[in-house]
Amino acid sequence: MKVRGKWKKTLALLVSLAMLLGMMPDLTLTAVKAAAEENAAESTQTVTFEGIDGTSGCGYGEGYESLFDGKYTESDGTKWCCDFSDSAYVIIEASVPVWIGGYTFVTGNDNARESGRNPKTWKLYGCEAYRFEDEDNSWTEIASVTGDTTMQDKNYTSYPFSVDGNETKYQYYKFEFTANQGADVMQLSEILFDYNVCDHEWVNGETQAATCTKDGFQKKSCKNCKREITTIIPAAHRWGAIGQTKEATCTEGELQEEKCLACEETRWVSKSGGAPALGHDWEETGTEAHTCTENGKIIRTCTRCHAVDEKDDPDDPATGHDFGTDGKCTQCDAAKSDYLTPTTPKGEGTKESPYEIKTAEGRKQAEREKWSTV
Ligand SMILES: [Zn+2]
Ligand SMILES: [Zn+2]
Ligand SMILES: [Zn+2]
Ligand SMILES: [Zn+2]
Numbered sequence: 001m002k003v004r005g006k007w008k009k010t011l012a013l014l015v016s017l018a019m020l021l022g023m024m025p026d027l028t029l030t031a032v033k034a035a036a037e038e039n040a041a042e043s044t045q046t047v048t049f050e051g052i053d054g055t056s057g058c059g060y061g062e063g064y065e066s067l068f069d070g071k072y073t074e075s076d077g078t079k080w081c082c083d084f085s086d087s088a089y090v091i092i093e094a095s096v097p098v099w100i101g102g103y104t105f106v107t108g109n110d111n112a113r114e115s116g117r118n119p120k121t122w123k124l125y126g127c128e129a130y131r132f133e134d135e136d137n138s139w140t141e142i143a144s145v146t147g148d149t150t151m152q153d154k155n156y157t158s159y160p161f162s163v164d165g166n167e168t169k170y171q172y173y174k175f176e177f178t179a180n181q182g183a184d185v186m187q188l189s190e191i192l193f194d195y196n197v198c199d200h201e202w203v204n205g206e207t208q209a210a211t212c213t214k215d216g217f218q219k220k221s222c223k224n225c226k227r228e229i230t231t232i233i234p235a236a237h238r239w240g241a242i243g244q245t246k247e248a249t250c251t252e253g254e255l256q257e258e259k260c261l262a263c264e265e266t267r268w269v270s271k272s273g274g275a276p277a278l279g280h281d282w283e284e285t286g287t288e289a290h291t292c293t294e295n296g297k298i299i300r301t302c303t304r305c306h307a308v309d310e311k312d313d314p315d316d317p318a319t320g321h322d323f324g325t326d327g328k329c330t331q332c333d334a335a336k337s338d339y340l341t342p343t344t345p346k347g348e349g350t351k352e353s354p355y356e357i358k359t360a361e362g363r364k365q366a367e368r369e370k371w372s373t374v
Helices: 002-021 025-043 064-068 360-372
Strands: 049-054 080-083 088-106 119-127 140-145 158-162 169-180 185-188 190-196 202-208 216-222 228-233 239-246 255-260 266-270 282-288 297-302 308-312
Touching: 049 064, 064 080, 064 088, 064 190, 088 119, 088 185, 202 228, 239 266, 282 308
Parallel strands: none
Antiparallel strands: 049 088, 080 185, 088 158, 088 169, 088 190, 119 140, 119 169, 202 216, 216 228, 239 255, 255 266, 282 297, 297 308
């Protein structure tokens, strides 16, 4: 940054002056102190973050702007609270480009009562020069969390997350949430960034290689601000040795067995340049006649793998029911759903319902009508 550049020059000048003039060493010390203070001041330089785009809030004052307003306590809490079906996002602008080493999500005012509103799966992206959301911005993924289980249904609670291996400063950030903990609403009262404005110069530190089953890491630290970052090197087998091959089948192409060079593990993969899946060789082996409600079927069997399949026979469609006067289908005995059975009146003076009584209420009604005429 400009200020530090200036101080570095000033410091260099003072040191050389001191050496040149054989001056007291405490002048140099004073200059070093001043430069250090300046650096410290710079690293805590006030940077402001602002939500500039995102998924709209559910209600008044519940927009993404609330994520960076510094209000996230019981006595003074605002929140971003939005409808959630399958995704939500927020785009953030920092007042100057900053490096992000982590971030903290703070839950909202009523997570304890309204369970399932916390995010579960999300990604964080950085972008150097953002224009508009619908334009082709170049976002770089810098962190990813899948199926988080650390965030609880508690109010105003902070959950820090680290950003592993990020080396770059960005001015724009985007959180993209693709799952929450199950509610139809997602909310956060605040997002706090762990950031600084240093122009990092990374130097490699401790390294541990990954094995077949255990992650490794690469540590780096910045010459200027001393921040340390860790890049996870994912565990991975070293596939290479070739084993047997498997011929193509109806549903799978030719396969190649691979063996790990470092352990006993084997796997089957598509053989490169191998034969594709053959597809079934169907032969008609039977039919099934139509019913009132189902079309007739053609049954096919694969001559190679004996898989069986059935499909509708276009020449043998379902016929629909053929209801007789008794309300029953002459073909399949199904009863007509809206059919009312006529009953024979039980003689003069009664007002018995002329229809079959199907419900308890109907029976009571019929009883009342019968007795009322006696
Ligand atoms: Zn640095
Ligand atoms: Zn292995
Ligand atoms: Zn087959
Ligand atoms: Zn029928």
